[in-house]
Amino acid sequence: MLELKDVHVYYEGIHALKGISLKVEEASIVTLIGANGAGKSTTLKAICNMVPYEGTISLRGQDLRKIKTHEIVRLGMTMVPEGRRIFTNLNVMENLLLGAYARRESKKVEEDLEWVFSLFPRLKERHKQQGGTLSGGEQQMLALGRALMSKPKLLLMDEPSLGLAPLLVQEIFKMIETIHKEKVTILLIEQNAHMALKVADYGYVLETGTVAIEGPGKELVDSPKVKEAYLGREVEV
Amino acid sequence: MTLTHFFQHLANAVYLGSLYALIAIGYTMVYGILRLINFAHGELLIVGAFIAYYGILIFHLPWWLSFIIAIALGALVGMSLERVAYRPLRERGAPRISLLVSAIGASFFLQNLGLVIIGGRHKSFYRPPFFAQTLQLGDVTVMNFLFILPIITIIILGIVFLLVYRSKTGMAMRALAKDYPTARLMGININRIIAYTFALGSALAAIGGIMYALRYPAIHPLAGVLPGLKCFIAAVVGGIGNVPGAVLGGFILGMLEIMGIAFFPHLAGYRDAIAFIVLIIILSFKPTGLLGEQVVEKV
Ligand SMILES: Nc1ncnc2c1ncn2[C@@H]1O[C@H](COP(=O)(O)OP(=O)(O)OP(=O)(O)O)[C@@H](O)[C@H]1O
Ligand SMILES: [Mg+2]
Numbered sequence: 295m296l297e298l299k300d301v302h303v304y305y306e307g308i309h310a311l312k313g314i315s316l317k318v319e320e321a322s323i324v325t326l327i328g329a330n331g332a333g334k335s336t337t338l339k340a341i342c343n344m345v346p347y348e349g350t351i352s353l354r355g356q357d358l359r360k361i362k363t364h365e366i367v368r369l370g371m372t373m374v375p376e377g378r379r380i381f382t383n384l385n386v387m388e389n390l391l392l393g394a395y396a397r398r399e400s401k402k403v404e405e406d407l408e409w410v411f412s413l414f415p416r417l418k419e420r421h422k423q424q425g426g427t428l429s430g431g432e433q434q435m436l437a438l439g440r441a442l443m444s445k446p447k448l449l450l451m452d453e454p455s456l457g458l459a460p461l462l463v464q465e466i467f468k469m470i471e472t473i474h475k476e477k478v479t480i481l482l483i484e485q486n487a488h489m490a491l492k493v494a495d496y497g498y499v500l501e502t503g504t505v506a507i508e509g510p511g512k513e514l515v516d517s518p519k520v521k522e523a524y525l526g527r528e529v530e531v
Numbered sequence: 532m533t534l535t536h537f538f539q540h541l542a543n544a545v546y547l548g549s550l551y552a553l554i555a556i557g558y559t560m561v562y563g564i565l566r567l568i569n570f571a572h573g574e575l576l577i578v579g580a581f582i583a584y585y586g587i588l589i590f591h592l593p594w595w596l597s598f599i600i601a602i603a604l605g606a607l608v609g610m611s612l613e614r615v616a617y618r619p620l621r622e623r624g625a626p627r628i629s630l631l632v633s634a635i636g637a638s639f640f641l642q643n644l645g646l647v648i649i650g651g652r653h654k655s656f657y658r659p660p661f662f663a664q665t666l667q668l669g670d671v672t673v674m675n676f677l678f679i680l681p682i683i684t685i686i687i688l689g690i691v692f693l694l695v696y697r698s699k700t701g702m703a704m705r706a707l708a709k710d711y712p713t714a715r716l717m718g719i720n721i722n723r724i725i726a727y728t729f730a731l732g733s734a735l736a737a738i739g740g741i742m743y744a745l746r747y748p749a750i751h752p753l754a755g756v757l758p759g760l761k762c763f764i765a766a767v768v769g770g771i772g773n774v775p776g777a778v779l780g781g782f783i784l785g786m787l788e789i790m791g792i793a794f795f796p797h798l799a800g801y802r803d804a805i806a807f808i809v810l811i812i813i814l815s816f817k818p819t820g821l822l823g824e825q826v827v828e829k830v
Contacts, residue, residue, distance in 0.1 A: 344712060367718040379713040381706050383824070388702055395703065396718030444718070 295320040295448060295479055296341070296371075301349035303336050310336045311347070312503040318448070323470070323480045325490040325511065328500030334483045335376050337500070338450050342366050342373055353448070367396045370447035374454055376483075378437040382426030386417055389425050389436055393443030403443070410439040413469065431462045438469065448479045455486055467493060491515045532793065535670040540793040542677040546746065548785025549684035554739040554762035555769065555777035556691060557609075557732030563708040563772040564728050566627055570634040571612055572736055573759015574641035577752060579605040579737025580656065580744040581649060587657045594659040602737045609733020610726050612637055618722065645752025656748035680742055687738065688778060694731070695774055704728055708772065761788075761806045768813050770823030779821055784809060 296318040303311040311333045318324045326334050340347040343363050351358045353369055361369065372393075381389050390410060394403045411418040414435045420428065428436060434454060441449060454470070455463040467489055474480055474493075484490035491497050494511035499520055507519055514520045532540075554576065561569045579601045586597030616637040620630050662676035695701040703724045706714045711721060743758055744750050765784045769776030784806050792799050813821065 342716065344715075363712075363715040364718050364720050367716065373716050375713055375716060379710060381709050381713070383709050384702065384705055388705075391699075392702060392706055392714075392717045392719075395699065440717075 295354060296481065297350075297352050298337070298341070299350045299352075301337070301340055301347050301351060303333070303340050303345055303347045305336075305345075310503055311340065313349070314500070314503070314505055316498050316505065316508070318479060318481050319496070321477060321479055322495040323474055323482060323493055323511075325482045325484055325494035325497045326500060327484055327487040327490055327497065328506075331502070332500040333503045334500055335452055336503075338373060338375075338452055338481075338483065341371075341450065367444050367446075370445075371450065372441045372444045372446035372448075373450040374437050374441045374452060376452035377456070378433045380425045380428075380433050380436050380440065382424065385422050385424055386428070386436060387421040389440050390417070390421075390443050393440035394445075396444065402445070406443055406445060410442050413442075413472065414439050431458055434458060434462075434466065438466075442473065446478060448481065449473065450481045450483075452483045453485055454482075455484065455489075463489070487520070488515065491520075533670075536793075538668075538671050539673060540789055542673050542681075544786045544789035544793075545681045545782075546677050546785075547789055548782035549681045549688075550739055550742050550746070550781075551758075551762050551765050551785045552778040552781030553684055553687065553735045553742070554758065555765040555781040556688075556774060557736045558763050558766040559769070559771055559774055559777040560695075560704070560728050560732050562766070563774075564704060564725060565617065565621070565630070567617065567630045567634060568763065569732070570631075571616070571637040571641055572732070572763070573755035573757075574638055574645075575605055575609055575612075575733050575736035575755070576740030576743060576758060577645060577750065577755035578608050578641070579740035580750050580754075581645070581654075581752075582737075583741050583744070584654060584656055584750060594657065598741055601741060602734050605737025605740070606730040606734040609729040609736070612733075613726060613729040618725075642753055642756070649752050651752070653749040653751045656744035656750050658745055658748055662745055676745055680745070684742075687735070691731070691735070692774070700724065700727055757803060761803075764806045764810045767820055768810055770820030773820070773822045773824060776820055776822035 298314055298316050301311055301314045302309070314333070314337055326337060328334055336345065339345045341351055341358070343358060343361060343366065353371060356369070381392065384392070390407060394406070397403055416432055417435060417439055420432065425433065425436060438454060451470070455466050458466065463486060470480060470482065471493060482490055482494065491511045491514045497509065497511045497514045498505050499507040499514070507514065507517070554572070557572050557575070558569060561567060561572070582604050583597050583601035586592045586600055587594055590597070592600070616633045617630055620633055662674065662679065664675045665672050666675055666678065695704065703714065703719045704727070706717065706719065707721060707724055715721060740755065761784060762781065765780035766777045767780070768783060769778070769780030787809060788802060788805050791805050792802055817823070
């Protein structure tokens, strides 16, 4: 469904991605793990054309290079950005409706709103509350709910469990599986490597801008190589 | 002061306040989205007033049609201004100070273009008889427009609030004011929303310009500078970036300007200084302006 071929990204002087190639098959969950600064978020930004890149990125065979960031969502691909990025000055309802900004069919949008509210009853209770006054966990739910409002075929998630208590992290992972059952393909970036690999069909381990290891999620979970790569060299000490 | 005088002043004050409110909205909306003080906003008042003036004088249009055309063309001029003076800088990632310099340049350019094309002599703005008729209420005599224009303004303010707080485009504007990259991810075409914002602000400026010219009919290419400045102050007093704040600031300034002189006639010479005094007092107590945003953000 989504394919990256030899993607390079440079930030003034820093070679952040050094030739990443990866594939996300239709209806699968793929995870991208790696240490801080490995280039995970940069990969998602390249996919959404938020940073200039070299190489090719294609969605269902369509080259994404000429597609502007604001047109991406209309292709059925939506990103939950790192750090939630909800609109703190808008209320919960407005945040959700912005997720559906690119859609025209208001009937379906209303149905999806009900669906999102059934997934996150908390959001329904608080639909009039300003986004900025939600708790961290609620903000994460809102970010996820907002992304779902675009009715994505492919959902890109950048560390959805960041900064959440263990119980909430589990809840988020349950949510990811629920969403996946709705035939949504998922590319998941995670610090919780273990949990991510357990739900993933396929995983990639990034190390300073390159794919160090890849393989089916179940195989990577127990691989000592992954533990080493993921934790970096300190492990040997 | 007699009661009748008081009401006469009050009508004047409401009128000026609502006029300032309309114009201040343009400053605050553009600031909210671009973090830019659009220094050329004051010139857009005069653009509106002069188009209306020439529409009547040269093209012999009925006054109402001329006003509508002036408002539409005013919006167009505002959009073009953004297109040539701001967007190219924005797209190249220029620092904000460059945009500010560009805004000042655009302001001077429009002023001087006006002087070249129109000349420096004051023109007398046409006051439609409908507006100029007087109304006798007991002892109070006021011209119709002192009543009509605040009503029109309040209707327009209502429409603006619906647009900003209830429409999809308004929602996109408010989202942009917070976070460009995320707004893009939602599918918002930033350039288009910015263009709409300029169109709306500039249309309001044109309306304000026409209203100003109805009240003070001697128009001149540089006549937008002072009201522009006062309305900028109104936006800052209310909390720049905040639309209700701009309305509040506009009313406060308009009221104080008229009422201050009404109660202390010997201070009439300081009339134009009142806005600045209010600014200094309010900012020293509340640096973000009256309704200025307190940043509530959780990580
Ligand atoms: N805008 C930028 N300008 C310069 N360097 C950047 C920029 N964004 C990221 N980088 C650098 O690129 C590298 C990869 O960053 P990226 O955000 O992709 O890492 P990440 O894998 O998402 O890390 P984390 O797990 O901490 O979120 C880092 O070294 C980072 O410092
Ligand atoms: Mg990251």
